[in-house]
């Protein structure tokens with residue numbers, strides 16, 4: 109019989125086992141985390157090497173070798189699996205006993221033991237003993253758990269990054285504004301459909317085109333310089349020229365007005381800029397035309413309500429205002445008075461000094477009366493040389509005092525005419541108030557008018573009050 113080279117090793121090992129336990133001691137030494145030997149005929153008896161107990165934090169003198177004692181440290185569900193695995197192995201040598209058991213360490217932590225065993229069988233093939241090894245794989249399991257956790261975190265990060273990327277892409281692509289991404293040399297690397305629409309270049313034409321080409325020639329050099337300064341200071345900002353609106357040119361050489369917002373974007377190819385561009389050409393045209401319309405409307409409103417000579421309200425506006433105030437005084441049962449005054453002998457004045465001087469008198473009377481009336485009163489030029497003052501929440505008595513002041517002030521006015529002594533004029537005024545039977549403001553005006561003509565008849569430069577029952581007059585005469 110040929111003795112192979114390795115056979116001597118086998119013989120040596122057998123000898124070691126045979127001789128007073130030296131082989132066993134050796135085996136215990138080389139097994140990493142424990143060796144166990146189990147009498148299957150007396151299942152309570154299980155010899156376990158000290159390393160088996162050391163893995164769970166116990167010294168040899170603290171632990172027995174009874175199977176149930178060690179098993180008490182194993183998680184019940186793992187113990188159940190282990191028992192089933194063992195039964196299979198006992199019945200069929202081809203099914204290995206190979207089990208991972210979670211055990212409770214003395215300090216409360218979990219210890220993972222990889223238990224691997226082989227049954228020793230008698231001549232009939234019945235398993236009588238089990239010889240097995242323990243391998244403490246706790247650190248592997250811990251790494252595995254950490255790894256799983258990390259994988260989970262990576263999965264979550266990936267998912268949220270994916271969502272963020274998709275959102276950013278959607279924002280870029282479907283933005284209602286034109287968007288162009290430009291590299292550090294000013295070359296367009298990305299453009300959205302709005303940019304294609306705005307500038308008239310196809311996406312392919314835009315890509316690799318220098319952004320300076322979208323700027324009118326006159327500003328191109330300045331734009332290129334501006335780009336470099338943005339690269340040096342990549343803050344988000346609005347891009348401005350002399351004004352907020354700047355000019356750009358399209359493929360068809362049309363100049364458009366745009367507003368631009370710049371955002372810097374760090375990419376793996378370097379620092380890029382994303383320009384968000386809004387075409388404000390039409391908007392600006394609309395704003396300009398709106399401003400013009402507003403200004404025109406303002407002029408029209410002034411024309412419609414104002415007397416051009418004196419700058420006072422005109423008769424039309426006065427009537428509107430008088431109707432409103434009459435309705436208010438009726439509804440809230442407030443007093444409402446009215447003063448109507450007319451320049452005395454103005455025809456004569458005009459004939460003597462001319463219409464130009466007459467016009468000056470009309471203007472000065474307007475200024476003078478404006479200075480006297482209060483906020484809320486309405487002074488208007490009612491006709492040629494006739495003026496009217498509407499006084500809401502004012503009774504006849506207060507209206508009379510106010511009219512007296514106006515009369516006095518106007519009689520003190522002096523108009524300078526070349527080569528002539530200073531000229532003065534007087535007025536006659538009629539005053540009335542709303543009465544309970546009045547259906548509209550016209551009645552109040554009519555009574556004031558009648559009172560004013562009475563003042564004229566009584567000699568002018570005076571005030572006549574239309575009293576509800578009787579009429580009285582005051583002033584000089």
Ligand SMILES: Nc1nc2c(ncn2[C@@H]2O[C@H](COP(=O)(O)OP(=O)(O)OP(=O)(O)O)[C@@H](O)[C@H]2O)c(=O)[nH]1
Nearest residue numbers: 450451452453454455456458463466467492493564
């Ligand atoms: N300068 C000037 N005169 C005007 C204006 N509007 C009306 N008048 C003049 O005012 C005069 C009014 O004359 P009359 O109605 O006869 O009244 P009067 O001469 O003031 O006499 P009494 O009212 O009775 O005191 C006319 O000569 C008008 O031409 C105006 O805008 N400017």
